[in-house]
Amino acid sequence: MDKNKMSYKVSQFLMFGGISTVLFLGVVILPFIYGLYLTFTSWDGVSRSKPLVGFANYLAAFKDIDFWAAMGRTIIYSAIAVILINIVAFLLAYLVTSGVKGQNFFRAGFFVPNLIGGIVLGYVWQFVFSRALPAVGIPKLLGTTESGAMFAMILVSVWQFAGYMMLIYVAGFMSVSKALMEAAQIDGCTPSQSTWYVTVPLMRASFVQCLFLSITRCFMVYDVNLSLTKGEPAGKSVMAAMHVYNQAFTYKNYGTGQAEALILFLVCAIVGVTQVYIGKKGEVEA
């Protein structure tokens, strides 16, 4: 068979990649393009007609005070959570690679929260915050104050993601050659100095990756938000993703909701890409 024939190429491509292409186009590309179109319509989710409204949805999104409040909240939450997740994850990774007994057990143990979905985790923690902690005299955090709900969200996120990021940092620690550490120590470094001045700079790629993953996950948080705080008290803990969901599916403003989803995506992408760009710029090679 002539391998340069167009019919051969087409049949080969369709045989191996045909179904994938259809699914990928149907689930990702088509909705993405259709979503752009939706932002220029005012659709209520029920009627057949989708009247074109120009840029009215983007205007509405920019004027939507609740959306920007949720966005501000999401940025504060993400900033604090991302920093804490990575500090905790890095310290845990340092401890479980120090050569103590049972370090594999601890690695596996710290990862457990990642196995369970955000909905279930949120409910478990709701019980902790509203029943168990008040029993030892700690006041209720949920449903009372905005800062309490924020604190709870951050705590649960750190607990949820630290184990996962720890695994990436562990891989980073393992990738740095032991010989470099030894060389540094022969040159007079203490163990902590050789970690700080030799290992950490060589783990830059791990930091960039963990920061990127935790930024994108925190910005798009929904499940834990829904089950842990439900937006209470009085909508003061609604994060951006939940606001988008409510705008579209609860208040039936599909066009505005989709426009806000795109804005959220752009903000998250800009933060994430900037972080990767800055992080990669100073990368060192061993």
Place this chain on the structure above:
Amino acid sequence: MIQDSAKALARKRRIHAIIMVVLILVFIAFIFPFILVVINVFKEKVDIVKDPLSLIGVKKGFTLENFPNAIQKMDFFKAFANSLIITVSSTILTLLLSSMTAFVIVRNKWKACALLFAAMVASMVIPFQVLMVPLVSLYGGIFGVLNHRLTLILMHTGFSLSMATFMFHGAIHTNIPLELEEAAFIDGCTRWQTWWKIVFPLLKPTIATVAIIDAMAFWNDYLLPSLVLQKKELYTIPIATQAFYGTFSSDLGLIMAALLLAMLPILILYVLLQRFIVEGVTSGAVKG
């Protein structure tokens, strides 16, 4: 000199002891919420309200009643079966389709392949929240195919194809020698046979990684299933838990049982396959 090394050894032991204590404390803090669920699942509501920290109920004592009640009211086995069918089918479909796609992309320098791969890689940054509204309006409003398990399976697969194809692309590119396929061709294998008999079996490590990452994501996903499956008999475990909590949130004993039931399948699997899961997740995260 000998004294020095003895001192260093003692110092090292002391540091290790401190690290051990810190790790144990952090570990207890990490699993504390799970322990709370386990101790309260065997109590009745009055006892949970009275003292959520006591090991055994003060008034009514030990009970197993919460389990059958929660199983029945949550329709747990139905939800479990739904989750299982959806997770297993989506995972198998993703593995087969993405490895096939990666195979044709790596081995041929056609424009269509390059275009598809570029589109897939670029699409990996798009979060689900950007697609959910148009997805519902397309497949719910225009095509009317929501409330079928198959719809969710195909959507799960469609969303995870990009990442999986990307990982198989790397694996085939670096680990499968072209000579092997040429030898298979000389021996009379068709492209199809080459893929199924030679390439696919050699991809085992990547298959395990992709299977673990995607199966966990499918099993735990809430947002997409909640938009696609709105009939009670189609609920997966996360949706069933959410619906159950909405109805019985004041009946704490039942809630504890429901939460434990929702966590149990994956925790049991983790105990059995712990090493593979940790390795799979690590290599998946580092490559992706």
